Structure formats: C-alpha cells, structure tokens
Amino acid sequence: MSEITTAPLRVVRLGDPAPPRRHLLGISDLDRNAVERLLGTATTIARSLDREVKKLPALRGRLVINLFYESSTRTLSSFDLAAKRLSADTMALRSSGSSVDKGESLKDTALTLAEYDPDVIVIRHPHIGAPELVASVTHAHIVNAGDGKHQHPTQALLDLYTMREALGRLDGLHVAIVGDVLHSRVARSLIEALTLVGARATLVGPPTLMPRGIESMGCEVSTDIADIEAADVVYVLRMQQERMNAGAAYVPSLREYAAEWGVTARRLRPSQIVMHPGPMNRGVEIAPDVADSAASLISDQVRAGLVVRMAVLYDLLAGGPGDDARPLEVA
Amino acid sequence: MTLFWPDRPADSLTLRGARVIDVAAGVDGAFDVTVEDGVITSLERAGEPAPGLVLAPAFVDPHVHLRVPGREDEETVATGTAAAAAGGYCAILAMPNTDPVVDSAAVLGALIEQAHEGAAIPTGFMASISKGLRGEELTEMVELARLGAAGFTDDGHPVVSAGLMQRALQYSGAAGRLLALHEEDPSLSRDGQMNEGAVSAALGLAGWPSIAESVMIERDCSIAAYVQRPLHIMHLSARESVAAVRAAQARGVAVTAEVSPHHLCLTDDTVRTLDTNRKMNPPLRAEGDRQALLEGLRDGTITCIATDHAPHARHEKETPFEAAPFGVTGLETSFAAINTFLVETGELALELVLERMSSGPARTFDLPMPRIAVGERANLVLIDLDASWLVTEHGFRSRSTNSWLLGQTLNGAIVKTVADGRVVHAA
Numbered sequence: 001m002s003e004i005t006t007a008p009l010r011v012v013r014l015g016d017p018a019p020p021r022r023h024l025l026g027i028s029d030l031d032r033n034a035v036e037r038l039l040g041t042a043t044t045i046a047r048s049l050d051r052e053v054k055k056l057p058a059l060r061g062r063l064v065i066n067l068f069y070e071s072s073t074r075t076l077s078s079f080d081l082a083a084k085r086l087s088a089d090t091m092a093l094r095s096s097g098s099s100v101d102k103g104e105s106l107k108d109t110a111l112t113l114a115e116y117d118p119d120v121i122v123i124r125h126p127h128i129g130a131p132e133l134v135a136s137v138t139h140a141h142i143v144n145a146g147d148g149k150h151q152h153p154t155q156a157l158l159d160l161y162t163m164r165e166a167l168g169r170l171d172g173l174h175v176a177i178v179g180d181v182l183h184s185r186v187a188r189s190l191i192e193a194l195t196l197v198g199a200r201a202t203l204v205g206p207p208t209l210m211p212r213g214i215e216s217m218g219c220e221v222s223t224d225i226a227d228i229e230a231a232d233v234v235y236v237l238r239m240q241q242e243r244m245n246a247g248a249a250y251v252p253s254l255r256e257y258a259a260e261w262g263v264t265a266r267r268l269r270p271s272q273i274v275m276h277p278g279p280m281n282r283g284v285e286i287a288p289d290v291a292d293s294a295a296s297l298i299s300d301q302v303r304a305g306l307v308v309r310m311a312v313l314y315d316l317l318a319g320g321p322g323d324d325a326r327p328l329e330v331a
Numbered sequence: 332m333t334l335f336w337p338d339r340p341a342d343s344l345t346l347r348g349a350r351v352i353d354v355a356a357g358v359d360g361a362f363d364v365t366v367e368d369g370v371i372t373s374l375e376r377a378g379e380p381a382p383g384l385v386l387a388p389a390f391v392d393p394h395v396h397l398r399v400p401g402r403e404d405e406e407t408v409a410t411g412t413a414a415a416a417a418g419g420y421c422a423i424l425a426m427p428n429t430d431p432v433v434d435s436a437a438v439l440g441a442l443i444e445q446a447h448e449g450a451a452i453p454t455g456f457m458a459s460i461s462k463g464l465r466g467e468e469l470t471e472m473v474e475l476a477r478l479g480a481a482g483f484t485d486d487g488h489p490v491v492s493a494g495l496m497q498r499a500l501q502y503s504g505a506a507g508r509l510l511a512l513h514e515e516d517p518s519l520s521r522d523g524q525m526n527e528g529a530v531s532a533a534l535g536l537a538g539w540p541s542i543a544e545s546v547m548i549e550r551d552c553s554i555a556a557y558v559q560r561p562l563h564i565m566h567l568s569a570r571e572s573v574a575a576v577r578a579a580q581a582r583g584v585a586v587t588a589e590v591s592p593h594h595l596c597l598t599d600d601t602v603r604t605l606d607t608n609r610k611m612n613p614p615l616r617a618e619g620d621r622q623a624l625l626e627g628l629r630d631g632t633i634t635c636i637a638t639d640h641a642p643h644a645r646h647e648k649e650t651p652f653e654a655a656p657f658g659v660t661g662l663e664t665s666f667a668a669i670n671t672f673l674v675e676t677g678e679l680a681l682e683l684v685l686e687r688m689s690s691g692p693a694r695t696f697d698l699p700m701p702r703i704a705v706g707e708r709a710n711l712v713l714i715d716l717d718a719s720w721l722v723t724e725h726g727f728r729s730r731s732t733n734s735w736l737l738g739q740t741l742n743g744a745i746v747k748t749v750a751d752g753r754v755v756h757a758a
Contacts, residue, residue, distance in 0.1 A: 129605040129652030149535030213529035
C-alpha cells in the first residue's frame with residue numbers, strides 16, 4: 001500500500017525547528033533536546049522563586065487563557081500561577097457557568113476566545129483530540145492540560161523534573177508505574193517521556209487495567225506487585241471509583257485491589273522513592289503512611305508543577321529552539 | 332421489483348475505443364459498444380483501445396446511507412443518488428437506520444415515492460429487521476417485501492438477542508429477502524472508539540476489539556445453518572471475521588460478505604492523526620486484518636465491495652475525535668481510491684475490483700445484473716484510469732464532505748455512467 005497522508009489539522013509541534021506557532025499537545029511534540037531545554041529553564045526559574053519578589057517580567061503583556069472542561073485543582077492553579085509569575089494576563093474559563101452549559105461547541109468557544117487574541121490557550125477536556133481541534137481553529141499556542149485518556153504532557157515533564165531533582169539523573173532510571181494504566185493519560189505521557197530520556201518503564205497492575213498492545217510503547221508489563229521492587233521510582237496511579245461501577249467493573253472490588261496492588265510500606269525497599277500525580281485515594285492505591293513518608297515526593301511534584309509550567313509557557317512564547325530565542329534572565 | 336427511479340425515455344449512444352471488461356460475461360478487449368433505446372445492440376471489435384479508457388458493467392452499492400427521512404441536511408435521495416451516479420453506480424441500496432426508521436409500509440412507501448420522483452439512478456431501500464431498531468420485535472417483513480423492500484437490516488446496530496436473530500432468519504424466508512447484518516457484540520465493543528490494539532493503547536481511546544465482530548458472525552452463521560437460511564455480513568473489518576465467514580462457507584452455510592474501500596485501504600495507524608474522518612464503525616483495524624480482507628476478496632469469501640457511504644453534517648465532525656460520530660462518505664471516491672491505493676500498487680487486480688463492485692453485489696442481493704452483452708439493458712461505467720483528480724470539499728455531489736480522502740490526489744476518474752439505459756453522469 002502506498003503511503004496515505006493527509007494533514008487536515010495544520011498543527012505545528014513544539015519539537016519542530018523554526019515554526020511560526022508551536023504547541024505542546026503531547027510528549028510526541030518534544031525531542032530529547034526540547035525536554036532538556038524545558039527542564040533547564042525550570043531549574044533556572046526554581047532558583048528565582050527563592051527570592052522575596054517572585055514575579056518575573058518575561059511575559060508582560062501576554063494573554064494566557066485557561067480553558068478547563070474538567071475539574072482540576074493542581075493543574076489549573078499551577079498554570080494560573082505560572083502565567084502570573086511570568087507577568088502574563090490570565091483568564092480562566094470553566095465549562096460550567098459558561099456558554100458550554102448552553103450547548104456551545106468547542107469550536108465556537110475556541111473561535112470566541114480567539115477574538116481576544118490570546119498568546120496561549122491551556123486546555124483540559126474530557127475528549128481526546130480537543131487540543132488539536134482548538135489548535136486548528138485559533139492562532140494561539142496550545143498547551144494540552146489533559147485530554148481524555150490521551151495525554152497530559154506537563155504532568156510528565158514535572159514528573160521528570162522531580163525525579164531528576166531527587167535522583168540526579170534520568171538516563172537509565174527504572175520507573176514502575178502502578179495501577180490503572182488503561183484509563184490514565186498521566187501514564188501514557190509518562191511512558192513516552194521516560195522512553196525519550198533513556199529511562200525504563202515497567203507497568204504493574206491488574207490485567208484488566210492493562211491496555212492490550214501497550215508494550216508497543218516500549219515498556220514492560222507485569223501483573224505482579226512484587227515487580228516494583230526492582231524500580232528506582234514507584235509511580236502510583238489514581239484508582240478511580242467509577243471503574244468499579246456495576247457492569248463496568250474492571251476489578252472485583254477496591255478491597256481486593258488494595259490488597260493485591262496497593263503500594264504499602266511492606267512492598268517498598270528503603271531507598272525507593274514514591275510519586276503520585278494526585279488526587280490520591282489513601283488506603284486504596286497508596287497506603288497513608290507511604291504517602292506521608294520521607295520516600296514520598298508528592299509535594300515536590302506540586303512545586304515542580306509550577307516551575308515546569310512556567311518553563312513551558314516561557315518556552316512557547318519567548319524561548320524555544322529558534323535563533324531569536326532568548327534564554328530566561330532572572331537577575 | 333426492488334429498484335425505483337423516475338420513468339423516463341432511454342438513451343441511445345455509442346461508446347468507442349475503450350477496453351471493455353466484463354469478467355462475468357468473459358469479455359476483455361477493445362470494442363465499440365452501441366446502445367439503442369437503452370439496450371446494448373452491438374459489440375464491434377475495434378482497433379487499439381484508447382490508453383487508460385475502460386468500459387465495465389456499472390457498479391452496484393448495497394450499503395448506502397441516504398439519511399432520509401430525518402437528516403435531509405446531511406443527504407437526500409437526490410443528492411445521494413447524484414453522488415452515486417458520479418461514482419459510476421447504476422444501483423444502490425439505502426439503509427433503514429433513519430428517523431423515523433424504515434420499519435413500516437408507510438415510511439417505505441414514502442421513500443419509494445421520493446425515488447420515483449427524484450432518484451438519479453435506480454435506488455432500493457432496505458427495511459429494518461426489528462421495529463425501531465430496538466432488537467425486540469420483528470417488522471412486518473412480508474408486507475414490506477411486497478411493497479418493495481430490497482432486504483432487511485438493523486445496520487448501525489447488532490441484533491443482540493440470539494432468539495430474535497433465529498426468528499428473523501426463519502421469517503425472512505416467508506418474505507423472500509436476504510438479511511444483512513451489522514455484527515457487533517455490544518458487551519465487547521462497549522464504548523469503543525477505535526480498534527483495540529497498539530494504537531488505541533498509545534492514544535488512550537477506548538478499544539473496540541476485533542472479536543466483538545467475529546463472535547457475532549460465528550453465532551449468526553450457526554443459527555443460519557440451523558434454520559437453513561442465507562445471510563449477508565456487512566462491512567467486514569477483522570481477520571477473525573474473514574476466517575469465520577470462510578469456515579461457515581466451507582461447511583455449507585449460505586453466507587456472503589462485503590467490505591468497504593476504507594477498510595481495504597487504511598489501518599488504525601491513521602487514527603493517530605485524530606482526524607474525525609478516520610472514525611468508522613466498525614473501526615479501521617491493523618495491517619494483518621487489512622491483509623486478511625484483501626485475501627478474502629481475492630479468494631471469493633467476500634463477494635462485494637460496499638461503500639457504507641455515511642454522510643455527516645460538518646459541525647458534527649468538527650469536534651474532538653471522541654465526540655465525533657462514526658462514518659465517512661464514499662460513493663464518489665470508491666473506485667478511484669481502490670484504484671490508486673490497491674490496483675496501482677498491485678495488491679488487487681483491476682478485473683477483480685470491477686467484478687466485486689458490480690456483479691458481486693448484484694448477485695448477492697438478487698438485483699438486475701449489469702452485463703455487457705447484446706440484448707442487455709445498458710448499465711455501463713466508462714473510466715479513465717489515467718485521469719488524476721484532487722479530492723476537495725467543493726467537488727462532491729453528496730451533501731456532506733466527511734471524506735477520508737480530502738486533500739489527496741486520486742488516479743482514475745468516472746467519465747460516464749449509464750444506468751438502466753440512461754446516461755446519468757457525464758464528466
């Protein structure tokens with residue numbers, strides 16, 4: 001068969017060399033250099049946040065719109081604060097209380113917001129492909145803050161940042177990702193990101209929550225919780241209550257899930273670190289004492305979320321790989 | 332009588348210089364074909380055929396969504412049949428999953444009237460197997476068949492109950508019509524958005540596993556064998572399905588099958604674009620499945636290429652992939668797509684494609700057989716294999732533009748279509 005290619009959505013990816021308009025729709029928009037650049041910018045930003053005055057002037061006069069069709073605490077608050085710390089104007093729109101309640105389509109909402117000439121639209125949406133659609137109908141840079149079960153690239157970047165801060169390296173790192181991979185956009189972005197930086201991922205969880213064919217992403221798959229022992233990092237995924245609904249039960253009970261796949265102190269080695277994207281179900285996928293232990297980097301992840309999202313916004317609008325890119329100055 | 336269109340005088344014409352291919356009639360050579368008052372009156376041997384010009388029996392599409400009644404904004408009898416004429420078709424069968432459903436003599440009668448008034452080519456209508464497509468009670472099949480139903484299908488939905496399937500197959504004998512089945516076990520396909528496999532795992536789209544199709548085919552072939560009735564399987568997509576049909580045929584079940592151009596040309600890898608015009612039901616499958624479909628078409632397990640032409644309003648497809656409806660258009664691009672992506676690459680022989688798009692479906696659905704022979708009604712398609720054309724939103728006769736081929740250049744254009752003795756398309 002001859003190659004069939006069409007590009008109905010003219011989307012330019014963040015990894016592209018010198019495009020007019022870059023996006024972060026998924027980890028596949030990045031190459032290893034782009035990841036290194038973003039993490040480096042985040043490190044620079046982190047140092048600036050130790051100062052008394054935390055605001056940087058880098059994005060003064062720019063407009064960042066946060067368009068959220070799903071509930072969010074961490075992601076929305078950190079994107080909002082990230083834009084403000086870079087001196088950008090911000091605006092948040094949630095689906096409830098907006099024209100979405102009146103049945104407005106995503107395309108029409110995007111076209112409306114486009115009239116304000118935003119520099120960046122950060123979008124979270126329950127449907128896969130929503131960021132691509134917004135990218136195709138506006139002139140803004142689009143950042144995917146989570147689309148369905150597809151991608152959540154800034155989460156993966158902040159996770160890489162957290163791992164590197166804690167362990168000093170990413171190359172060769174072994175990360176066990178535990179739990180409901182099937183429904184997890186966090187897992188998909190993280191697997192791709194880990195592969196990109198030369199780390200190794202092992203997925204551990206019940207067979208019914210492992211997507212058929214996931215090993216083709218370059219990870220190992222196990223149903224035995226004992227296999228987390230070999231990992232440097234144990235990354236725990238949220239077990240969602242709705243996966244237990246009658247008729248759609250992926251596991252017989254949360255009780256059995258916690259007993260067989262819950263991450264407990266007994267199942268961890270002393271030197272292992274534990275991460276979780278939040279929000280946690282304590283006592284289900286993660287034991288409360290583990291979440292609060294010294295091994296847990298969960299609060300570091302939240303802090304990393306702010307600096308990494310600042311780095312992403314800065315990179316899209318002022319940094320990037322091009323000749324006219326300006327390295328961030330915090331002095 | 333199951334095909335309807337306006338009663339008008341037939342045409343007379345002569346088609347010169349083409350390579351005439353009618354596999355079923357054993358014709359392959361350069362002929363001048365003369366049609367008088369709609370009937371082929373002479374085939375005269377000619378010299379060297381004009382390069383690229385092929386004259387073949389016109390196409391028959393047993394699987395078209397005309398969207399009437401209910402969604403006239405997406406397609407009508409006039410626009411859908413004009414699209415079919417432009418695609419080289421001399422007959423189509425329309426699906427009954429409309430609003431209201433074609434499950435009563437009143438709805439079917441109104442459609443037949445519309446075809447009598449404004450169909451561009453002879454058009455037949457399938458009626459539903461179950462009332463309201465609910466899978467609970469049978470429609471009045473005998474009355475519907477007498478009125479002109481071409482067959483019965485709940486297309487878009489499976490007949491979930493094995494008991495109702497048994498009754499439907501038995502009762503279709505009294506109606507004397509074929510049942511055509513959309514095979515999908517909903518407890519397996521669930522809320523599936525695309526084929527379950529490596530691509531769905533990577534994208535996070537809910538998987539619609541291949542076995543959701545094949546287990547239902549196996550079930551229904553068993554029931555058909557038990558009640559000794561024929562059945563037709565629509566839009567095969569999976570390797571397991573081809574194997575199930577082949578095995579049933581080998582043990583004597585009268586089962587036929589069709590495949591769509593998009594399932595022959597594409598794999599689920601193309602869904603990575605998140606283009607909503609790559610979202611179909613059944614979904615695009617893996618390369619192994621595509622190969623199995625091609626082999627099934629070659630060895631005769633699959634007798635029909637059917638477009639499953641499924642028009643959708645633009646705003647309904649301009650959504651995130653997950654929110655978009657299933658289906659793509661196909662009537663105006665079917666031959667050119669297959670010619671470009673499968674014939675020119677050597678995966679399928681031209682002669683085989685022409686047969687599976689014409690006499691294959693006509694025989695399967697007991698429709699008038701397009702033949703190129705003296706004394707036959709003229710049902711002809713003239714094709715220029717050397718003509719290239721760009722697929723754009725502006726070029727369609729169909730009222731909808733949800734084609735998976737937008738922006739692509741195809742080789743092979745339909746120059747002229749003659750349906751039941753009348754010229755219905757001339758480029």
